[in-house]
Amino acid sequence: MSFSPAVQAQSSDVMNRLNRLENEIQTLNRAVYKGESLPPSAISGDPASNAATEVRLQQLEGELRDLRGKIEEQSYEIRQMSDKLERVTGDIEMRVNDLEGGRAVNNSTGGGSSPSSDYYDGGSSSNNAGVGNDDAFTWSSNPNDGGSANQQLGTLSSSGASSGDPAAAAYENAFSLLKNSNYEAAGKEFEAFIQAYPKNDLVGNAKYWLGETYYVRGEYETASRVFAEGYQQFPKGAKAADNLLKLGMSLGALGKTGDACVALGQLKKDFPAGASPVIRRADQEMSRLNCS
Template sequence: MKRTRTQKTVFLGAVSMVMLAAFPAFAQQDVSARLSRMENEIQTLSRALFKGETPPAEYQPYENSTAGAVSADRQAALELRLSQIEQEMATLTGRIEEQDYALRNLQNRLEQISVERIQTSPVSLPRPTAQSAPALADGTAGTLGTLSQKPNGALSANAEDDDPDAAYQRAYALMRDRHYDEAEKAFTGFLSRYPAHRLADNARYWLGETHYVRGEYERAARLFAEGYQKDPAGPKGPDNLLKLGMSLGGMGKKDDACLTFSQILKDGAGSPNPIQDRAEAERTKLGCE
């Protein structure tokens, strides 16, 4: 009976590990495909908006328009779509982070189950004897063994409070739901408690975003500049530099913004991507030379 139960546990664990490996692969393939389509659309829209190429059919409401010319209505529609794609890409990036978080939680849970199986195995537990609880001076049984026992709920709450991944996800959820004031406080608290955590750069970037979307360009610029200086070659390096330029533009510092966008194009010369396309678009919008 014990052997059957053990075999069942091993089987369920194996199935869980297979699902654990397969789930993120399928999910990330779907997200990667969507990101690729968005990148292609950004390049198409950017060429139509800033290089005078013929826009896609859905952005041509007038049949008598001159080929390659972009009317004011079309230009507004193209700019709106570019902004929508940027927001969608940010959402997909957050979804990848959420999947990674869920994956780590599942891995930790499987490890915990394995440890619990070992600790609670009947084979490893000695039979209780009369000497199991030491007697005190007055002859009563000792209760020292109960000091380490805590309700599972209290332990889980403390673990969640001390979990930086959970704290980051809560902050990002507020940002995703556009609760920018609360997201600002949550990301600020995360950086205060976990300044060296692997998600600190992401948290600093999204903290800057909470200011940027509210038009607080000076605060946003400081955070994006700090993020870029800390890790210019990191995953958020190009994003920080782009948003730094956009924040400087929002502050009216055209020359500084133009230099920033030029640096992005210089760093990524020969490898077109959405960051460079957006930098080129912002250069054109500001009238950079």
């Protein structure tokens, strides 16, 4: 992993200063406690003055403590950057795999569905739907899997605007904003959709994507709340597994490791299909968090 030249230069400068101070302190310690003579460049002032040497030694020890504090701060910042980069890299890899997998399935079946259909947001009412069926924004092994329920949701999403269905049109608008990375606006639209159409079949999906709009902006506290609500309200829904995964990841980002491990463990318990990309990602997170 590489960091910016500015960070590397700053770290190198701190280490050079630390090494210089340690060498100078060792020299002064030998002079004070062992009676060895000091080189002329070791300290300023009269090298024969033990009082001046003591003062200089205290100054150097103070500087050394400050430098060690800076090094600890930099080490912490680097660890935070590494963790964040690891999470982002994992998300990108999974999403790229989803896109490639979705194209492969569409090509093999001669798929003619529009980009706004179930390729982007399909769902199944089966218990395992959240594991094997998803879209371009999370972890999907087969976007077209899910049977008649999936076809129904895909039809609702793709034909809503042309059929005059206001619920489908509202959902499509929110999802379009999400695809265009307009996360704040997408979040507002998903919230409006949930409030306006609480009985619609796509509310479970909308709840998950609402949480995603907070997660990608680093608002992990709100994201964890929304993902938890999504799982509690739709424990058998199409996004149940995804809600648990992102709940665990959000809690992990907040430093709530124990709670994160509980959420990820619940995911493994509810959806034991080990071949799923969601399960694989959960395993990676549990390993990273050292879940027992």
